[in-house]
Amino acid sequence: MKPGSSGAIHAPRLILLSLVLLAFGLRLYHLDYQSLWRDEIDAILFARRELSGLAPLFVTPGHNGPLYYLVLHLWIRLTGDSEFAVRYLSLVCGVLGVPVVYVLGRRWVSGTGGSVAAFLCATSPYLIWYGQEGKMYALLLLVSAFSTHVYLQALERNRVYLWASYVLLVAASMYVHLLAVLIVPFHFLLFFLTRPRHRGAWKGWLVTFFVLTLPYVPLVRWEIPLLVGPFTTGHQFYSLPEMLTILFFSFSLHAAPHQSVLAIALYVFLLLGGLLLYVDPRAASARGSMKALLESRRESTILGLYLFVPVVCLFLVSLGMPIFTDRYLITVVPPFLLLLACGVVAVRLRSSALGIVCLGLVLVSNLYVVALQVHTKIKSDFRSAAQYVEEDGRGDLMVFLIPQGRPVFDYYHEDQFAWADAPYTNGGMGPGGVTRAMEEVTEGHQNVWFVVTEAELWDSRGLVQEWFESNSALLGKGSFARVDVYLYSLAAEETGTERGVS
Amino acid sequence: MRNLRRMRGPWRGGSGTVSSLVPVAILSLLAAVFMTQSGATFAYSSFQSPQSPVQTPPPAPAPTEVAPGPPEELPVVPPGESPVVPAEESPGVPPGEEPGEVTTPPAEPGAIPGEEAPPGAPTRAASEEEASSPIRGLSWAVLIDTCVVGLSSVWLCCGGLALVVFVLLMIASLVLRVT
Numbered sequence: 028m029k030p031g032s033s034g035a036i037h038a039p040r041l042i043l044l045s046l047v048l049l050a051f052g053l054r055l056y057h058l059d060y061q062s063l064w065r066d067e068i069d070a071i072l073f074a075r076r077e078l079s080g081l082a083p084l085f086v087t088p089g090h091n092g093p094l095y096y097l098v099l100h101l102w103i104r105l106t107g108d109s110e111f112a113v114r115y116l117s118l119v120c121g122v123l124g125v126p127v128v129y130v131l132g133r134r135w136v137s138g139t140g141g142s143v144a145a146f147l148c149a150t151s152p153y154l155i156w157y158g159q160e161g162k163m164y165a166l167l168l169l170v171s172a173f174s175t176h177v178y179l180q181a182l183e184r185n186r187v188y189l190w191a192s193y194v195l196l197v198a199a200s201m202y203v204h205l206l207a208v209l210i211v212p213f214h215f216l217l218f219f220l221t222r223p224r225h226r227g228a229w230k231g232w233l234v235t236f237f238v239l240t241l242p243y244v245p246l247v248r249w250e251i252p253l254l255v256g257p258f259t260t261g262h263q264f265y266s267l268p269e270m271l272t273i274l275f276f277s278f279s280l281h282a283a284p285h286q287s288v289l290a291i292a293l294y295v296f297l298l299l300g301g302l303l304l305y306v307d308p309r310a311a312s313a314r315g316s317m318k319a320l321l322e323s324r325r326e327s328t329i330l331g332l333y334l335f336v337p338v339v340c341l342f343l344v345s346l347g348m349p350i351f352t353d354r355y356l357i358t359v360v361p362p363f364l365l366l367l368a369c370g371v372v373a374v375r376l377r378s379s380a381l382g383i384v385c386l387g388l389v390l391v392s393n394l395y396v397v398a399l400q401v402h403t404k405i406k407s408d409f410r411s412a413a414q415y416v417e418e419d420g421r422g423d424l425m426v427f428l429i430p431q432g433r434p435v436f437d438y439y440h441e442d443q444f445a446w447a448d449a450p451y452t453n454g455g456m457g458p459g460g461v462t463r464a465m466e467e468v469t470e471g472h473q474n475v476w477f478v479v480t481e482a483e484l485w486d487s488r489g490l491v492q493e494w495f496e497s498n499s500a501l502l503g504k505g506s507f508a509r510v511d512v513y514l515y516s517l518a519a520e521e522t523g524t525e526r527g528v529s
Numbered sequence: 530m531r532n533l534r535r536m537r538g539p540w541r542g543g544s545g546t547v548s549s550l551v552p553v554a555i556l557s558l559l560a561a562v563f564m565t566q567s568g569a570t571f572a573y574s575s576f577q578s579p580q581s582p583v584q585t586p587p588p589a590p591a592p593t594e595v596a597p598g599p600p601e602e603l604p605v606v607p608p609g610e611s612p613v614v615p616a617e618e619s620p621g622v623p624p625g626e627e628p629g630e631v632t633t634p635p636a637e638p639g640a641i642p643g644e645e646a647p648p649g650a651p652t653r654a655a656s657e658e659e660a661s662s663p664i665r666g667l668s669w670a671v672l673i674d675t676c677v678v679g680l681s682s683v684w685l686c687c688g689g690l691a692l693v694v695f696v697l698l699m700i701a702s703l704v705l706r707v708t
Binding site: 238 | 562678691
């Protein structure tokens, strides 16, 4: 077939379509296998609010993603709020991310590089995980990556509608997640790195960056006092190398319980290959001068900055207020994948067979981890816990440890129980205080369900559990992923047969 | 090495040599060994509670009130410490989902008079110490953080000012055009 014929033109589209379908299939499979966890339930509860109740969230301190709740609100009006429906929104966003990564790859690497990057995006365990979670992260990645694409378009074409679209997308991403703003410093630097190509666009660029401050004003109104004030986040502090290591593991092997040295080495090899060995073939033809050398490394340098600038910015913020969590930086997954694609292309240029072997090994690793993710109960399994309680049929009170478990339990458990929260003991409360609090809480009740999840956040010494063990008889126990339920009889004379489930 | 350079067939690509991959491969292997032995937090163990286990969610209010905010999603202020801003409100549970019978509200953390933490028990202060930055006390860390905040403020001020000027110029040009 001659180059340029219709078949050759359609081949990349067919590849992309296949990758989109692959991404869809991988995200759809066992979409509702994991039980909803407390963050997803919170998103649902926010989204169930009326619009009048959602609007204030846009200016309320501490809200990560008011725009996502708004989108989810409209979505569940159409589809309902079942696990499948809520997560399907993230699935759609995750699938749409594949063509966006492809377009970025085609621009920064090559046609092949774009396809490899889209392939990695479609099969990435990390992206599949968040493409199956009823939270804002898949949408965040989509909006953020698309804003980068539109920004590059605006720099090239310098059209008002493109600049306006860019402002809207960045503003939207800020309200999908607060830390999306960390991509803006990279965009700022990108202008200077590509300036010779886009010299005429500086006026539009300048105005855009000034206008970009406007949507941020409502956020900064509460963010600045928070940053300079004596506010503690509860997040652990991580050094920059620790942050980078965590991000690397998350983006590559994600749910793999055992980190194989060879698997890690493969990812490091491709990443370093992308950073150090990848040379832009268009610029590499002009050999000899230092300028030509720098020109040929520009794309990998840009991708390196795309990957590291938001991470370094978050680290700087974390120096005063630790706030690092890997998913907050999901916006840097595209450059990570693009650099891996650069690595594959760089290896392929040296040895096509080795390039294919590397890509094949990444695919094997991805599919292995994805298989683990969708066949292992990883999130707190409140669905099974609620089913266990329902099947048992006894009990007249539910005590929750931690309180955040109650809305999750309620989502799965139709019948209403009287309920109470276990006392918070991490503040220093001793056994005497626990006794008084628990006697007050359980007064007048005979059979009490004790639902325990993430107990270390609330009662790290296990005092509440001790109280139950010394003041009641265990009638039944169910252990599920990250959730345990116990049925205790508070009547001293009553004893029953223990029912255990693992 | 010479043999590597002479490689032909499928192991030979369009440009460069396979030998140039060897240092990168060795470096990757060393980095992988270092990373696996560094005791880094693996993603598997941090799905649901990525933050330190010493994190303390805010105290639970009475069941009839709005539940406390999810500890994962927002910066949480430990109990007893008055936040600069009100803590995030968790979504209210619709009335139909409230339990039929409301039990006695649980004790407010630390509200029991005369209650003392047993010796050796982890106290909130200790937890906070671990949870917050270990280099928080260092002046350079605070300085960098203040610089970041300052830069953000300057950016905003400049942006706001430039916008005002831009709008004024637009109005002026329109007025001039009309006149």
